[in-house]
Structure formats: structure tokens, C-alpha cells
Amino acid sequence: MKNFTRSNLTLSLCGLNCSLCPMKIGAYCPGCGGGEGNQSCSIAKCSLEHERIEYCYLCPEFPCSHYEGAEEYDSFITHQRQLRDLERAQIIGIEAYNTELFKKREILDLLLSEFNDGRRKTFFCIAVNLFDIADLETIMEQLVKYKSKDSFYLKQKSEKAVELLNRLAIEEGVELKLRKKPSGAK
Template sequence: MKNFSRTNLIFSLCGLNCGLCPMKLGGYCPGCGGGAGNQTCGIARCSLKHDHVEYCFLCPEYPCSRYSNIDPYDSFLTHQGQLRDIERAREIGIEAYNNQLSKRIQILEQLLSDYDDGRSKTFYCLAMNLLPLPEIEILLERTIHEIAFIDLPVKEKCRQITGQFKELAQEQGILLKLRKKGS
């Protein structure tokens, strides 16, 4: 969008974790305000009308009607934690939130580098977006330690890790699946 740019390309102005998006990871999207990106984003247009606010929560009208029924469906990235995440960033401050998000991105990159069977990117992105970070860290430390010295094919390591994430998600009451329109 012309004249729309931002410095933080891992966390969008509306609360999406762009740094955990398969499209951004694959180099197909620069992130919110990082270039061509989503040219039709109504929230970006709204930001331009409201003195280029960097995050919606900085706008004097937040939360506005745009948040009353925000994205009931997902795009390439889950929108399920969008309100929770923008409120968390508002509560703890953007620097602290970005630090937590950067940890999630680092874990995601490790998973994709060492434990991806070629079909797990979206699943791992969902897990990193929706599951609590402390539980993710504990789960991975335990699981990676268990399989570190076993000579398993990547596909089997991936199966074990995704199985652990599914169990954790079930315990937390979280569905690790994109919500598509018409599903």
C-alpha cells in the first residue's frame, strides 16, 4: 500500500504474528508494512488515517468496531490469537512482546531446519502461534533430548514432535488447524 510502512515486520499493527507466517518465512510476503504485502488491508488504510499508528492499540479509538468480529477465518496465518496477542503486546510493551515473539521464531526456525518432513511448516507455525511459550520450551527440551541420540529419519523425528504438540494442544483445548471459510 502506497505510503504505508512499518519498522516492526514480525508483529502486525492489528496483532498478527507475521514472523510466524509461512508466507513470510518462504519470502512471499515482507510482513505488515514491509513492502508490497497486502495491498488491500483495511486496517493499514485506517492506520494512515490515524496518524500512522504503529499498532492499533496506540490509536485513541482502539478497540474500534474492526475488532468486534475480527477475522473469524484464517489466512495463511492463524488469526485465532490475534486479540490475545495485541492485548499482550499492549500490556507488557512491544519490546517485551517482540522478545517473546523472537523466541518463538527462533524455535520455529529450528523445527523447520531439523525436524521438518517437508509437510509440517503450517503445523509448526500454528503450534508456535497458539501454544504457550513456556510449555513449548519444556516440551521441546524433553522431546529433543529423548530423540537426540537415536538415529531416526527426519520423518520419524517430525512425527514424534508433532505428536507431542498435538497432545499439548489437546490438554490446552487448542485446535492446531487453520479455520477455512466453508469448512
């Protein structure tokens, strides 16, 4: 979007974790407010109309009608906890939230480099987005023994990572897939 730029490309204006998005990881998107590659966005337009606020939670109207149904469907990144993540950033402060995101990105990078069989990028992005750092670190501790073993093929390592993440998803009641908007839905 023209004239819309932001300094923090880790967390979007509306609460999406840009640093954990497969589009940003693949260099297809610069992130929210990251330059000329920005998509048109009604929330970015709203920010421009409200003195260029950096995060929606800084607006006196937050949460507004832009958030009605926002978590029901996903785009390239999960929206399931968009509002909750934005509220967490507001409570603990953006620096602390960014620190958490950097830790999550390190975990995601490790999953992608050591456990991705070429078909798990979106799955790992969703899982890292939706689980708390402590749970992710516990899973990574379990996976570390598979990381260093040459006897394990990438497919087996990937299957083990997926198994552990799916088990956690069942325990937490989390769905690890993108939810598409039905055709014709508004």
C-alpha cells in the same frame, strides 16, 4: 498498500505475529508495512487515516469494528489469538513482546530445520503461534533427545514433534489447523 510502511515487521499493526507466518518465512510477504509487497488492508488504510499509528492498541477507538469476527477465520497465519496478542503487547510493551516473538521464532526455526518432514510448516507455525513459550520450551526439551540421534529418521522425528504438540493442544483445548471461511460467508 501504497505509502504504508512500518518499522516493526515482527508484529503486525492488527496483532498478527508476522515473524511466525509461513508466507513471511517463505519470503512471499514482507510483513505488515514491509514495502511494495504489501497487500491491500482495511486496517492499514485505517492506520493511515489515524496519523499512521504503529499498532491498533494506540488508537483511542481500539478495539473497533475491524476486530468483529477477526478471530473466527484464518488467512495464511492463525488469527485465533490476534486480539489477545495485541493486548499482551500493549500490557508488557512492544520490546518485551518482540523478545518473546524472537524466542518463539527460534523454536519455530528449530522445528522447521530438525523436525519438518516437508509437510509440517503450517502446523508448526500455528503451534508456535498459539502456545506459550514455557510450554514450547518444555516440548523442545523432550524433543532434544530425538534431534541428535542419527538413528531416527526425519519422518519419525516429525511424528514425535506432532504427537507432543497435539497432546498439548488437547490439554489446552486448542485446535492446530487453519480455519477457513465458508464460501459465501462475509
